[in-house]
Amino acid sequence: MATLTETAKAHAAFASNPLQEGLASDRISDPCTVVFFGASGDLFKRMLLPAMYNLRLGDILPHKFGIVGFSRSEYTKEEFCDFAKESLAEFSRSGEAKEPLWSDFADRLQYIGGSFDDAEAYKQLKAVLDDNDERLGTAGNRLFYLSTPPSVFGEIVRQLNAAGLGPRDNPKGWSRIIVEKPFGTDLDSARSLQEEISKVFDEPQIYRIDHYLGKEPVQDIMALRFANVIFEPLWNRRYIESVQITAAETVGVERRGGYYESSGALRDMIQNHVLNLLALVAMEPPVNSDADSIRNEKFKVLSALRPIVDADIEKMAVRGQYDVGELNGKELAGYRQEPDVDPNSNTETFAAVQFQIDNWRWSDVPFFLRSGKRLERKCSEIAVVFRPIPHRLFGEAGDQIERNVLVMKIQPEEGISIRFSAKVPGPKMHIHSVNMDFNYGSGFGVVTAPAYERLIGDAMRGDATLFTRWDAVEVAWERVMPILNYWRATKADFPNYPVGSQGPAVADALLAAGGHKWRQL
Amino acid sequence: MHDVRASFIPTVKGEVAGTTAIANLLVYMNDAVRKEWILERTEALAQRLPARSLILDATRAPSSDELVPVPLTVTRAEIPVGQLAAETVLALVKPSLGRTLPTCLWWCTSEEAHDTLLLILAEHVEHLVVDSSTALHDAEALADLSHVYARLPRLSLRDLAWMRTAQWRDAVASIFHETTAVAELPRIIRVEITADRESEAMYLIGWLASRLGWSAVADRRFIDQQGGAVNIFLLEGESRASHISAIRMRSASAEFTAQMTGNSEAIVGTYSVNGLTVKQHVMPYLPVDTAQLVEQALLRPGTDELFEAALRIIRDLGSLHD
Numbered sequence: 001m002a003t004l005t006e007t008a009k010a011h012a013a014f015a016s017n018p019l020q021e022g023l024a025s026d027r028i029s030d031p032c033t034v035v036f037f038g039a040s041g042d043l044f045k046r047m048l049l050p051a052m053y054n055l056r057l058g059d060i061l062p063h064k065f066g067i068v069g070f071s072r073s074e075y076t077k078e079e080f081c082d083f084a085k086e087s088l089a090e091f092s093r094s095g096e097a098k099e100p101l102w103s104d105f106a107d108r109l110q111y112i113g114g115s116f117d118d119a120e121a122y123k124q125l126k127a128v129l130d131d132n133d134e135r136l137g138t139a140g141n142r143l144f145y146l147s148t149p150p151s152v153f154g155e156i157v158r159q160l161n162a163a164g165l166g167p168r169d170n171p172k173g174w175s176r177i178i179v180e181k182p183f184g185t186d187l188d189s190a191r192s193l194q195e196e197i198s199k200v201f202d203e204p205q206i207y208r209i210d211h212y213l214g215k216e217p218v219q220d221i222m223a224l225r226f227a228n229v230i231f232e233p234l235w236n237r238r239y240i241e242s243v244q245i246t247a248a249e250t251v252g253v254e255r256r257g258g259y260y261e262s263s264g265a266l267r268d269m270i271q272n273h274v275l276n277l278l279a280l281v282a283m284e285p286p287v288n289s290d291a292d293s294i295r296n297e298k299f300k301v302l303s304a305l306r307p308i309v310d311a312d313i314e315k316m317a318v319r320g321q322y323d324v325g326e327l328n329g330k331e332l333a334g335y336r337q338e339p340d341v342d343p344n345s346n347t348e349t350f351a352a353v354q355f356q357i358d359n360w361r362w363s364d365v366p367f368f369l370r371s372g373k374r375l376e377r378k379c380s381e382i383a384v385v386f387r388p389i390p391h392r393l394f395g396e397a398g399d400q401i402e403r404n405v406l407v408m409k410i411q412p413e414e415g416i417s418i419r420f421s422a423k424v425p426g427p428k429m430h431i432h433s434v435n436m437d438f439n440y441g442s443g444f445g446v447v448t449a450p451a452y453e454r455l456i457g458d459a460m461r462g463d464a465t466l467f468t469r470w471d472a473v474e475v476a477w478e479r480v481m482p483i484l485n486y487w488r489a490t491k492a493d494f495p496n497y498p499v500g501s502q503g504p505a506v507a508d509a510l511l512a513a514g515g516h517k518w519r520q521l
Numbered sequence: 522m523h524d525v526r527a528s529f530i531p532t533v534k535g536e537v538a539g540t541t542a543i544a545n546l547l548v549y550m551n552d553a554v555r556k557e558w559i560l561e562r563t564e565a566l567a568q569r570l571p572a573r574s575l576i577l578d579a580t581r582a583p584s585s586d587e588l589v590p591v592p593l594t595v596t597r598a599e600i601p602v603g604q605l606a607a608e609t610v611l612a613l614v615k616p617s618l619g620r621t622l623p624t625c626l627w628w629c630t631s632e633e634a635h636d637t638l639l640l641i642l643a644e645h646v647e648h649l650v651v652d653s654s655t656a657l658h659d660a661e662a663l664a665d666l667s668h669v670y671a672r673l674p675r676l677s678l679r680d681l682a683w684m685r686t687a688q689w690r691d692a693v694a695s696i697f698h699e700t701t702a703v704a705e706l707p708r709i710i711r712v713e714i715t716a717d718r719e720s721e722a723m724y725l726i727g728w729l730a731s732r733l734g735w736s737a738v739a740d741r742r743f744i745d746q747q748g749g750a751v752n753i754f755l756l757e758g759e760s761r762a763s764h765i766s767a768i769r770m771r772s773a774s775a776e777f778t779a780q781m782t783g784n785s786e787a788i789v790g791t792y793s794v795n796g797l798t799v800k801q802h803v804m805p806y807l808p809v810d811t812a813q814l815v816e817q818a819l820l821r822p823g824t825d826e827l828f829e830a831a832l833r834i835i836r837d838l839g840s841l842h843d
Binding site for chain 2: 014015016017018019020021022023024025056057058059063064098099100101103104137
């Protein structure tokens with residue numbers, strides 16, 4: 001018979017759960033509550049809520065978690081749950097929510113209705129979060145997600161602080177904030193917003209989201225470059241002639257005409273998504289894989305982008321706006337005919353910019369960036385175009401030798417393609433270009449998860465690698481501001497490309513000047 | 522035109538290619554029904570590794586001119602081994618493997634395995650993948666496996682049956698999140714597992730016993746660290762998406778259950794004291810794909826301390842049973 005002391009000792013040995021030891025799981029370990037501001041909006045119902053539910057289905061969420069929706073709409077808890085269930089049925093990749101997981105998920109959903117400057121609503125929020133800590137065991141850990149119009153970001157942060165929901169008032173857990181893009185509408189507004197947020201949150205607690213960075217093929221850029229020995233030795237001005245980064249869409253502005261009028265392609269895509277891609281392609285190898293090592297290198301390369309002075313803007317940047325045209329057999333309106341758009345609008349729906357990177361690796365290698373709406377094909381890709389072979393060994397046959405091209409496909413296809421020359425079978429030496437393709441779906445036999453699932457999970461884990469640090473945001477604004485200012489001050493000859501085309505002729509001219517050519521969409 | 526490859530394969534059906542293989546993938550199968558699936562998986566895995574694949578096909582007896590080793594230049598071959606003695610199979614296999622590449626053996630049987638052959642072949646491979654759940658007498662197959670491993674501790678061993686229990690281990694561990702629940706762990710007196718594959722139930726028992734410091738004293742009985750008895754009950758369950766359908770653990774006053782829901786989409790964990798529910802967790806259950814398990818097992822070899830400890834307990838139980 002064991003003595004009480006022996007029994008107590010044995011019990012003490014189980015003070016931490018011995019069954020948990022050694023179990024491998026992808027589950028996020030920290031309990032927490034995620035608060036979504038803008039919870040009645042499109043982004044929440046189409047992307048964020050399905051992301052949370054699919055993280056739950058994949059057993060990635062911690063066992064102890066809560067979700068609070070906050071927006072201006074008035075919902076009871078039941079109405080919010082109904083809204084959430086309908087949204088999942090319509091937009092979740094896993095389809096309709098089923099029992100018993102749905103009831104368990106719904107039990108963790110809370111809703112607070114109020115305007116973003118309503119101090120009372122924030123007091124309610126604090127009470128709900130405190131209650132979650134008790135009821136759900138969320139341990140004081142809070143992740144605030146700002147999926148609202150950017151105009152209220154500052155107000156929300158001020159109100160959070162005033163309600164005692166800032167990190168400095170939360171000694172028992174962590175507080176983090178995810179800020180949706182755009183982070184500011186220009187350099188000054190970005191700096192003001194940063195100043196507001198940084199009064200309450202320190203930089204490691206701020207997660208500036210760019211959902212492009214959560215896409216698997218974007219994450220694979222680093223793997224391609226730094227987990228292989230065959231590419232990095234060629235990854236420089238000696239072997240690479242130019243780099244083209246494309247983010248082309250077939251959609252127009254849809255219901256976002258009002259927003260887009262004050263934005264445009266340069267702000268909406270190039271300043272964030274496309275420059276982030278450029279940074280990943282062009283950065284130096286980081287010293288290790290932690291968030292700051294990678295973000296240090298991204299910042300360095302963005303800082304090395306040569307500022308475009310006013311005198312060069314016409315040569316380095318072009319803009320376009322779509323006109324009436326046909327896409328997939330359907331006649332579509334031009335931008336100026338879209339709802340909430342000025343019939344004489346000067347806003348660009350297409351932008352192309354040539355950047356130079358002033359460092360040893362990339363000196364004289366042009367980086368061509370383009371993004372546009374209502375183009376012929378949806379296509380996001382990075383094409384690395386290699387220099388021509390130095391010597392024509394095959395005489396006339398060598399005339400058909402094209403440049404090698406490495407293409408990182410981001411969407412809708414996800415994968416990597418390498419174009420190289422091969423001999424056509426037969427008695428003569430005929431050279432022909434062929435493609436070697438890797439596709440994510442067939443290569444790994446998995447469907448890649450939407451970017452928001454990855455990014456929300458990372459923020460809950462405290463991994464900021466795929467989020468943009470302030471210094472990179474600031475320098476990106478600094479580089480695009482001269483173009484924005486110039487375009488604002490000068491009238492464009494719009495519209496200048498039809499719906500369903502490859503973009504405006506001025507974009508072709510931008511590359512043709514240096515003997516280059518855009519890849520066909 | 523004369524195919525030069527033919528000169529390399531006088532008697533064996535196979536393929537020759539420039540050798541970039543980093544391993545031999547040796548597959549033993551005795552199930553004609555699953556043959557196509559196994560061949561397809563083997564091909565995919567051999568490409569992924571990349572590996573030479575040698576399939577020992579026990580569903581077909583060899584003709585006399587097929588009793589020759591596979592040349593080392595052959596990258597893929599099916600070798601009929603039906604009705605052959607274990608030593609004869611070894612005599613065919615050993616020279617076919619060569620000396621330079623490590624060998625993974627995927628022991629893919631659905632009926633009673635040829636355990637002598639497994640023992641013999643295991644001595645010549647670096648990595649062994651088995652699936653105790655598919656054996657006709659799975660508990661016995663598992664006991665045999667525990668002895669193979671005891672004899673060959675250098676072997677890197679993976680059992681798909683153990684891998685299938687991962688979500689159940691996670692679910693059971695999750696019930697003991699509460700401090701009061703953890704305090705009950707040393708007081709467990711009864712464990713009841715409902716499963717349609719005894720091997721997987723045994724793995725869970727082995728895991729629990731090794732984590733909680735129980736020692737086997739009889740076929741289905743342990744003593745805990747204080748000398749208290751822990752009785753084990755295995756109940757037969759219906760065949761479902763998961764081979765396990767419920768686990769119940771009891772102390773004098775508390776009960777802990779992990780139960781699969783009717784739609785097999787979640788495991789509900791419940792902690793109750795004196796019949797009153799203290800805490801309930803719902804955990805999603807992700808369908809287990811055997812092809813993915815095989816891939817994981819083969820592509821990520823290595824040992825797992827939890828698995829080894831569970832297997833040792835199973836061997837101890839088997840010894841008591843004998």
